Amino acid sequence: MSGLAATISSSGEVTLPIKSEIGSSLRSLAPPNTESLPALSGSGGSTHAIYAIEREINGAAADQRLAVRQDRIKPIVTGLEDWMRTERGRLSRHAETAKAIDYMLKRWVAFTRFLEDGRICLTNNAAERALRGIALGRKAWLFAGSDRGGERAAAIYTLIGTAKLNDVDPQAWLADVLRRINDHPASRLDELLPWHWQKLVPDHTKAA
DSSP, X not given: OTTOOOEEOTTOOEEOOOOHHHHHHHHHTOOSXXXXXXXXXXXXXXXXXXXXHHHHHTTSOHHHHHHHIIIIIHHHHHHHHHHHHHHHTTSOTTSHHHHHHHHHHHTHHHHGGGGTOTTBOSXXXXXXXXXXXXXXXXXXXXXXXXXXXXXXXHHHHHHHHHHHHTTOOHHHHHHHHHHHXXXXXXXXXXXXXXXXXXXXXXXXXXXX
């Protein structure tokens, strides 16, 4: 997972950002003749089958998702890899399809990580939705003015995003933490993290 950042909620849900090009490459690689992947015959292609199964288990517990992935998705992914490696050997390295296949195969370990951990989401859609507010408002937020200002803004976005991810009201959390932090022991700063703080102040845990 080197080079891939992940966000983690208090329930253990992990969002693993996978570049959108991977999904685009996958969707473009569904074999024209699904008989080359017998388990997928009539499914409309391996990637469609993977996403269809993921929709069925969306919101399920991590152990349930992992069990379904191991039982139903892993054979599809194995077949997809075999098919891509076979087809790649038949293509010129200059072909656009070959480039898409190479892109996927070079990142295969990162892509297939979701098969070993039920907490990991197949896509980074949730992370991208969370960033929409920043993307829409950034033209009005150019007051950062410097690299240091940008770093501080990123830290604030991270704190707010972490609070929301844990269903904590960011404003209530930050106000309370700033009030407590001067007298709070440095060795126990972890108690002020959103998922611990909501136990200290149970009446202010609902995210806006």
